[in-house]
Amino acid sequence: MSDSPKPRVVKCPTCGTAVVWGPQSPQRPFCSERCRLIDLGAWATDSYRVEGDSPLDDEADPLRDLRH
Numbered sequence: 001m002s003d004s005p006k007p008r009v010v011k012c013p014t015c016g017t018a019v020v021w022g023p024q025s026p027q028r029p030f031c032s033e034r035c036r037l038i039d040l041g042a043w044a045t046d047s048y049r050v051e052g053d054s055p056l057d058d059e060a061d062p063l064r065d066l067r068h
Contacts, residue, residue, distance in 0.1 A: 014038050 010028070014035035019025050030036040042048050043063040 009018050011017070012019050012035050013029060015031060015032050017035075019028055019031050019064055021028055025031075027033055028029040030039065055066040
């Protein structure tokens, strides 16, 4: 009997394919470069968003005086 742990398997966020979480899956958590690029494109076109307050305008930015 082997005491080595089973490799962790996750679902690709884009297509749902099972992906082994390890060096044999260089695009993890995605199954392929294609799925990784689809996800990146969704972020770039604002299909995905992180909910929160609107960004501060320049006048309300507390760090504006610290910029060079």
